[in-house]
Each structure stands twice: as structure tokens, then as C-alpha cells.
Amino acid sequence: MSRQTLDSSSATKRAEQPILTTEFEAAHTLYVRRHLEARSGERRGRLERGHQYAEKLFLQHVWWPLVGNFEHLHPEYEIYDWNRRSQFLDFAFLHENGGRIGIECDGFQSHIKDMDREKFSYALNRDSFLTGMGWKMLHFSFDDIQKRPEVCRMLLQLSLGPMIMEAANRTVRSELSPEEKEVLRAAWSLGKTIRPKDVRIKYGFSHRKCSAILQSLVEKRLLRAITSGTYICKYETLGEFPTLLL
Secondary structure, three states, rough: OHHHHEEEEEEEHHHHHHHHHHHHHHHHHHHHHHHHOOHHHHHHHHHHOOOHHHHHHHHHHHHHHHHOOOOOOEEEEEEEHHHHOOEEEEEEEEEEOOEEEEEEEEHHHHHHHHOOOHHHHHHHHHHHHHHOOEEEEEEHHHHHHHHHHHHHHHHHHHHHHHHHHHHHHOOOOOOOOOHHHHHHHHHHHOOOEEHHHHHHHHHOOHHHHHHHHHHHHHHOOOOEEEEEEEEEEEOOOOOOOOOHOO
């Protein structure tokens, strides 16, 4: 690969990073504020204390690139064990059709190394109890969230896939602009993935316009952003070939 190609690739990644970060930061700020305003007492205090670096990193590197919104996702969600003792899950995904998924971001130090036998037994029993009550429990290590988020996204998608596709089918796809239709058609013709560079070369759009069109298709659940670290490197089509492009 030539130095010129490397420089061009690096410049593209640097330009794409602020777009991803800015959109996530704005959505995350609104997300936390909305849940804080809806809570009081210990439930509010727990959110203020518990939603910290690891939880935000999970949202930024795993949840946001895969789902693109925080609908039905509740941070620091209160549940009760078999003794009616209050506990908090890092996240609870409560689907409108009744599905319940609990998500925990586990650090090695706090969840394993510093855990005694009694706490270890309780953690296992709690998950078994919640499973019996209809919950699906997912655990992600902080190391994977930080260093291998693509693995976390793959595992999360296995559980959320049917729910995400159901939501995608409800999207009003007829609102696509002519340019969005052309870019979506190009994504499918290129083998179901497309890069901003591909759009720029094919249609002569500016980088900003390419990114705006691709992000709009992500929001409409027609494309999924694929990241490399903190950068969006390409976009992948979702579901079956849209009939509106025929």
C-alpha cells in the first residue's frame, strides 16, 4: 500500500471520528438526562453514581454502533431478588413486545478478583433467579468492551437480532430521498458493504454529504455502521433487499 493511500485512509478516519463521537455524545447526554429527570431518591442516586466510564464505553463502542438509539434501554435498572432485596442491573432492555434482557459490564477487579465465595454464589443465584423470571442475562467484560468491542457487538446482536429486525420492518422506508435510494442501491451492488469513499467516488459528493446520507440510512435501519476502534470504516446493509429499490 502506498504512503499516499495510507495518508488518504488516515485522513478519512480522522474526518469520520468527530461525526460518530458528536452524535453519540449528544444522544448519550439526552439519554442520561431523561432518565435522571424521571427518577428520584435512591433510584436517581444510583444512576448518578453507577453510570460511569465502563457503562458509557459499552454504549459508545457496543450498543450505539449496533442499534443506533437508546429506545427501551434503561440504565441502572432496579430489580428484586428472591428475598425482595433491591439490586441494580447496569442496563435493562425492555422491549415493547415483552422481551427482557439484563446487561452487565463486569470488570475483573470488582466482579472477580475482589469477590468472596458468598458474593460469587449470590451472583450466580441471582442470574438463575432472573432467568427463571423470564430475563435473558448478558455479561460483557470491561476488557472486551475496551479492546474487542466487535466481539461484544456480535454477541449482543445474537440476542437483539430478532427485536432489531422487527423494529426495522416498522421503519417508514418510503421517506428515502432519491440520493439515499441511490446510495443504498450502491451498497447492495458492492456486495452489501460500502465506504464513504465509495460514495464520494461514484457520485462526487463532498465528504460531509456522504457521511450525512450514510448516517441517515443508519437511522432508518437500512445500514449498520461498522467501526474499527472508534472510527466508522464502512457500512453494512441490513435485512433483505428493499423492495422500494426495485
